Amino acid sequence: MVLTGALIVILTLFAIAKRYETRMVLCAAGLLMAAIGGNPLGAMTAFEKTMVNSGLVTTICTVMGFSFVMKYTQCDANLVHLLAGGLEKCRIILIPGAILITWILNIALSSTAGTCAAVGAVLIPTMIRSGIHPAMAGACILTACISNPLNPGFPHAIFIANLAQIDTMEVISGYTIPLLIVSTIILITMTIQSILRKEGVNKEHIHQTTHEVNTPVLKINPIKAAIPIIPLIILVLAIPQVAILPKISIPQAMIIGTLLGFIVHRKNPQDITKEFFNGLGNAYGSIIGIIVAAGVFTYGMESIGLTTALIDLMKNSQDLAKYAASIGPAGIAIISGSGDAAALAFNGAVxxxxxxxxxxxxxLGSLSTLSGTLGRAMSPVAGGTIICATLAGVNPIDIVKRTAPGLLISLIALLIMFSIH
Structure with a gap:
């Protein structure tokens, strides 16, 4: 049965890489393995239990509800324009500055595709107008979108926290330094690439591209710009190491941020309420749905004996577990464009x-999660890659050629850091 399970897992990963519906593939594979293992009803029980996991559902849904409100009220757009405003005046630091600003905003905005759309729509035209090669401009935005694991609502951090029975902020603080190190590596390698490729600020590029792109104009409201980061500040001030504020949960912080969005917008409270609950529903369908499906897949692996066989194999080599956690999720993310499915399946089973x-x-969970995040930024079929390529007017492969070197070095660095941790 173990060999049959291994074949099903390989076919599952192949189907995900071919961009079949992730939830369908994981559920189907899990049910099939559970049926072969003699307990198909157990897979349905796993589905049911994951659906009502309070630690996952409440946190992820309120974060997404808050995100929808920030988009509707244009608080996120105000924050993007505020931070991007000074870059065009300082062209010499345009590339590292754009990467740093996108990295910061990706924490608040959380979604990679959302960040690429919101930030890219402002910064990519700005960079191109300043003479930066379009492909390099798009690559800078995409490669900076690896910081969303620092968002308290990051689904993988919540998932790992549930496994370890610890607070989500404790998980995030554990991988913050490795993520800062790989982010620094990416910033340096992208800057060096722009110099070696002669794709930095270059007057020859200005005349070729100025007429092709336009930066959207927005009158900045500083108060609105501050709202997206307030829940993050509240949570940081409430962690035990700081303890300036009393302990507060992630859902509570997101609800506070949502209420502030109501106040600063000062109109259409009914529409804002609808957006918040639309965000809750979207989170359940798109994010919780994948976690539920991964739970069914994990149960199927256990039923057919594959999980036990993998653990026995890895017992003989600790390095094998680390390589599987880093190379596996990253590879699937590159092929499929999603860092979620493979990392969640690995974290659930191993x-x-x-x-x-x-x-x-x-x-182990953090290594798998961060590896999937890095892999996604090297994928030509990822949503963020396609958005950046479209905004820059280039082929997605041209974007990936520029993101891959720094991200591959970062992946090796990540494996080394967790090996000596």
């Missing part, structure tokens, strides 16, 4: 047994 491999649940 990460709970991390101590057997000489690692903690948080370390």
């Amino acid at each position: 990460t709970p047994h991390a101590q057997v491999f000489g690692m903690t649940i948080t370390d």
Whole structure:
């Protein structure tokens, strides 16, 4: 049965890479393995239990509801324009500055595709008008979108926290330094590439591209611009290491941010309410749905004996677990354009047994999660890549050629850091 399970898993990953519907593929594979293992009803029970996991559902849904309100009230757009405003005046630091600003905004906006759309629509035209090669401009925005794991509503951090039975902020603080290091590597490598390729600020590019793009104009409201980051500030001030504020949950912080969005917008409260609940529904369908499907897939692997076989194999080599956690999710993310499915499947099946491999649940889960995040930024079929390529007027492959070198170096650095952790 183990060999049959291995074949099903390989076919599952192939189907995900071919961009078949992720939830359908994971559920179908999980049910099939559970049926072969003799307990198809158990897979349905796993589906049911994950659906009502309070730690996952309440946090992820309120974060997405807050995100929808920020978009509707244009608070996120005000924040983007405020931070981007000074860059065009300082062209010498345009590339590292654009990467840094996008990196910061990706924490607040969370969604990679959303960040590429919101930030890219402003910064990519600005960079091109300043003489930066269009493909390099798009690559700078895409490669900076690896910071969303620092958002308290990041689904993988919440998932790992549930596995380890610890606070989500503790998981995030555990991988913050590795993520800062790989982000620094990316910033440096992208800057060096722009110099070696002669794709930085170049007067020859200005005349070729100025007429092709336009930056949207928005009258900046500083108060609105501050709202998207207030929940993040509240959560940081409430962690035990800081303790300036009393302990507050992520859903509570997001609801506070949503209420502030109501106040600063000062109109259409009914529409804002609809947007908040639309965000809740979207989160459940798109994010919780994948987690539920991954739960069914994980149960199927356990039923057919594949999880036990993998653990026994990895017991003999701790390095094998680390390589699987880094190379596997990154590779699937590159092929499929999604860093979620492979990382969630790995974290559900293998990460709970991390101590057997000489690692903690948080370390193994974080390695898998960050690897999937890096892999997605190297994928020519990822939503963020396509958005950046469209805004820059180039082929997605041209974007990936420029993001891949720094991200591959970062992936190696990530593996080294978690190996000596």
